Amino acid sequence: MTQLASPARLTPADLSDLHRQYQGTRDPAVARQLVEAHSGLAHRLASRFSNRGESPEDLAQVALLGLLKAIDGFDPDRGLRFSTYATPTILGELKRHFRDRGWAVRLPRRVHDLYLNVQHAIDDLAQEHRRSPTLEEIAERVCASVEEVVEAVEAGGLRRSASIDARVGPDDERSLASTLGADDPEYAGVERGLTLAAVVRRLPEVEQEIVRLRFVEGLTQLEIAERVGRSQMQVSRLLARSLDRLRGWVTEGPAA
Numbered sequence: 001m002t003q004l005a006s007p008a009r010l011t012p013a014d015l016s017d018l019h020r021q022y023q024g025t026r027d028p029a030v031a032r033q034l035v036e037a038h039s040g041l042a043h044r045l046a047s048r049f050s051n052r053g054e055s056p057e058d059l060a061q062v063a064l065l066g067l068l069k070a071i072d073g074f075d076p077d078r079g080l081r082f083s084t085y086a087t088p089t090i091l092g093e094l095k096r097h098f099r100d101r102g103w104a105v106r107l108p109r110r111v112h113d114l115y116l117n118v119q120h121a122i123d124d125l126a127q128e129h130r131r132s133p134t135l136e137e138i139a140e141r142v143c144a145s146v147e148e149v150v151e152a153v154e155a156g157g158l159r160r161s162a163s164i165d166a167r168v169g170p171d172d173e174r175s176l177a178s179t180l181g182a183d184d185p186e187y188a189g190v191e192r193g194l195t196l197a198a199v200v201r202r203l204p205e206v207e208q209e210i211v212r213l214r215f216v217e218g219l220t221q222l223e224i225a226e227r228v229g230r231s232q233m234q235v236s237r238l239l240a241r242s243l244d245r246l247r248g249w250v251t252e253g254p255a256a
Contacts, residue, residue, distance in 0.1 A: 016076050023074075066094065211239070
């Protein structure tokens, strides 16, 4: 049996030999060593998706699954670097995770993937220009129209909602499911309206106005931007942030 070297001491030639060995034998011990040797790549790619509502541990597990798939399909004799081959495989696994499990409403794949690309573009452009990017700059970076970028940003408001089994609040052991009563459309409408009215008042005044204009008057983001004197990109961000806050406040219960 071949003695496997420590991943820390593996050279590129050693890794190529290990990939060839795994391709021929499918030895689980070799696969484990390859995963350990390349795990840094998986963790770096997973970190791109931090602050998206998922725990770092869950993201790392998803990325390592993608890494294992890449190891399984990699052919070292094709002249391609493993990192070049593995990166799209790992990123694809992470994107599928968000698409399938990270959203309260199932979005079209086009919109969801564009949302992730837009978020990365915003981060990259802000770092490059030392300012918030314009919609036109973002659209150019992701090869999409301004309208598609706005649609993707607005879709960010549909991120994962709280589980029905989650606790009502930090000091309340009841689950959300235990607070549900019998169906009654009229009472449900009144209760929902009162709850939303209460939590909306907790928003800053400008965000209250943006939420009212969007969901009461039904204005577009461009119309809202003109009304409140902000850019369309600022309105998109404020609207997405407001929706996140409202969902959190509804979940945690009334303010003290």
